[in-house]
Amino acid sequence: MTAASNPTVSLSEFTYRRGSEIYGEKEPAEYIYQVKSGTVRSYKLLSDGRRQINAFHVPGDTFGLTNGGVHRFTTEAVTDTTVRLIRRESLDAVAGSDGTLTGSLLDMTTTNLRHAEDHMLLLGRKTSLERVAAFLIEMDRRLTAAGVLALPMSRRDIADYLGMTLEIVSRSLSHLRALGILGFIDNNQRHIVLLDRQQLTGFDRRN
Amino acid sequence: MTAASNPTVSLSEFTYRRGSEIYGEKEPAEYIYQVKSGTVRSYKLLSDGRRQINAFHVPGDTFGLTNGGVHRFTTEAVTDTTVRLIRRESLDAVAGSDGTLTGSLLDMTTTNLRHAEDHMLLLGRKTSLERVAAFLIEMDRRLTAAGVLALPMSRRDIADYLGMTLEIVSRSLSHLRALGILGFIDNNQRHIVLLDRQQLTGFDRRN
DNA sequence: CGGAAGATTGAGGTCGATCAAGCTACGTGG
């Protein structure tokens, strides 16, 4: 990250336990975060408990950036997670004078926006099978190592990300497995092998 | 591009006929637009024709801003629409050196992002009645004059914005009217009076 | 080994989608 090399920006690190909250919606935004290890979920709640996860953040991702100083999501550690912290005020201090830094804030915001735009299409118009296929492709791109996709999040988290129920997520995965498009690794339902990326991509009619 | 060949471009203004395309997805982004009069819809399509409208732009709104020089949506005039044009390259030229300008790009992008974030919650987790209620509240805020909400867009457009069908939009509106929460003005189904904003807000369980 | 959390699978219900018919508004031309 650009900001990391700037001496006026203070850096520190913190580790959150699986399930613990990093910050809450509407809290003042003191820090910007970068995931060092682990996974973070970012979500909004309705008053009756319905939850929409808007993003998962994996190592390398930056999150918690907000214009206006107040967080618009709650974030929690999906697994034990270590993050780097950057004081927000130290960014503000230099933002006005340093065009390069403001530009990188713009880049980060644009990246978030592009993801949100794609996700709106998924949530508004795709079928459950298409959503799950799109999810697998996204996660495969972002966190596959050694040919195995190790999902850090539960079926419920996936469901709340894709705007469906955990049962339908499970059924969709079973269906894709039955079709020979993916396989589960022995004894862990979160370890997935994508056997046919071609066909999987076909299920996600992007564009 | 249509606008490029038109003489009114030199005046930095252009008028689009109802239904005509302003720019297409994946086209290079030459201009940024501001709505002077009329309404614009911005959308993505799936290969089989399913459409997700991500935003309606009304007078005063800026749209067409994209980092990377390529449009991520198709935009069309919902009604006859006049826009002001700003050459994109003229922004790029000063963006690096002028922190203030880059900051305003950041503000616009942040505004878009916030809207997209709220819309993800709507698309992923709200019921059809909640969606329509939220839509009416949003449009009431953005374009009501003289106590009457004059919707420029069709039921189909509304449906594609809210991730549902035009029939369900129509039924939801009829339902709200039956409850005495809104009324239609004589002889035009797109002129709506909000009789009970309090109760309408109750249907949209925001947060 | 025992309990809890998470995943799968089944059965049945429901909300919204689809298919279809009619209605209303509105523009066009006689």
Next chain:
DNA sequence: CCACGTAGCTTGATCGACCTCAATCTTCCG
């Protein structure tokens, strides 16, 4: 001014994808 055509809206009937409820199974830990 009216007949007519068309586009858009409403309403009804039926269908189906997804949700809900529930039972069972697996994994993971203490």
